[in-house]
Amino acid sequence: MPSDARLLLLDKNQVEALLQPADVLDAVREAFVLHSQGEGRVFPLVREPLATGGVFGIKSGDVQSQGLLGFKAAGFWPANRALGGEPHQATILLIDPATGRPQCVIDGNAVTTMRTGAAGGLGLQLLARQDSRRLCLFGTGVQARIQLTFALALLPSLKHVRYVTVTDQPDAGFERAFGERCDISHATDRNAAVAASDVVITATPGGGALFDLQAVQAGTHLNCVGADTRGKRELPDGLLARTRLFVDDRDQARQIGETQWAPDTPCTEIGDLLSGKAQVDRHASDITVFDMTGLALQDLTVARLLHQRAAAAQAGTSVHWPW
Known part of the structure; x- marks a missing residue:
């Protein structure tokens, strides 16, 4: 089994440095068109209340023709305000559809904000x-x-x-x-x-x-x-x-x-x-x-853009992730 696999991590500051509004606009437009054409799939939504008073959700989907697969785990935790933190929290994971292996973990807060x-x-x-x-x-x-x-x-x-x-x-x-x-x-x-x-x-x-x-x-x-x-x-x-x-x-x-x-x-x-x-x-x-x-597809097209840019710029943190 491959032992040299890597997993790329992009934190909040790295995401914000890589995001450009015009490129996000193009990625969101692409997501809507893929959805309309049936090339991009949106899987059943998870959105559930928590005993802590928060709400947890998962939005997932894929574009089979582009090898794009992943999900965003996100929600709303109102108690974060008392801690001086942002109540909306989101994390995006891109997955290799051929093997199921994770490719990139991305802080999803700025992605969610800008794609919306x-x-x-x-x-x-x-x-x-x-x-x-x-x-x-x-x-x-x-x-x-x-x-x-x-x-x-x-x-x-x-x-x-x-x-x-x-x-x-x-x-x-x-x-x-x-x-x-x-x-x-x-x-x-x-x-x-x-x-x-x-x-x-x-x-x-x-x-x-x-x-x-x-x-x-x-x-x-x-x-x-x-x-x-x-x-x-x-x-x-x-x-x-x-x-x-x-x-x-x-x-x-x-x-x-x-x-x-x-x-x-x-x-x-x-x-x-x-x-x-x-x-x-x-x-x-x-x-x-x-x-x-x-749409999950909005998160995924923007996440793919970030993954590609980070790889080209050698940004983010690459960790050993053997399997």
Whole structure:
């Protein structure tokens, strides 16, 4: 049996040094197209509550034609905040499909953050009105920041941002981070902010409806990030019935996304738009929703990119892993 096998380890700092937003965007686009074409498979999702108060999940899949196989073990541990740590934790493992041997272990936090931001940006490019100028953002955390970063980069018509915080208090640091890229201010009336916006992004823990049904006006596009577990939601009852609904994966969205609350709502997978299987044909008065639950294939295409870059740059830690 081979005794010279190696396993590459990429920690948080190494991952962040290797990640580039434009390359992640390309990798996420590829993941959606592979999913649409049936070349990339998404295996049954694991997402379970823990006695500690956390949530643990596994997203896995493969692309047989590319020799790509692996999974991300991830979840949410709210008690980490009291320890000064990030509550979202994720680890990605790439596996050789020919032998089952591990190839690369990757800190998945930055991967999850950026690939989700890239997916949101693609959703805006495909679904939002291209003359959209006003955005309402719920949340100011890690995911809210990356969603806004990609939104401003990929939908340049956006000029005015109103944000809503869980405390209903302004966040000076958040405003400083984006103040040079847009007109940004705290919204004291969330319904009014939604009603005045062309784009709404919800990036919260998904504890309940964030605004009233009547606040959403004709022509609005919504990117919904926070519903990623059974029981989570950010949208009010009755909204999906008024919208044209787009998802990353139909079955997964019905299981853990906003679509779980209206599972019979007709929907289109966003990969089908990118592959040409479906068309948007958006009317100015349409309300569109992108229900984002996150695909294993997104993690795997980005992880493969990182593995290749690390190998070329001789980055990371290579350890002896005989078998």
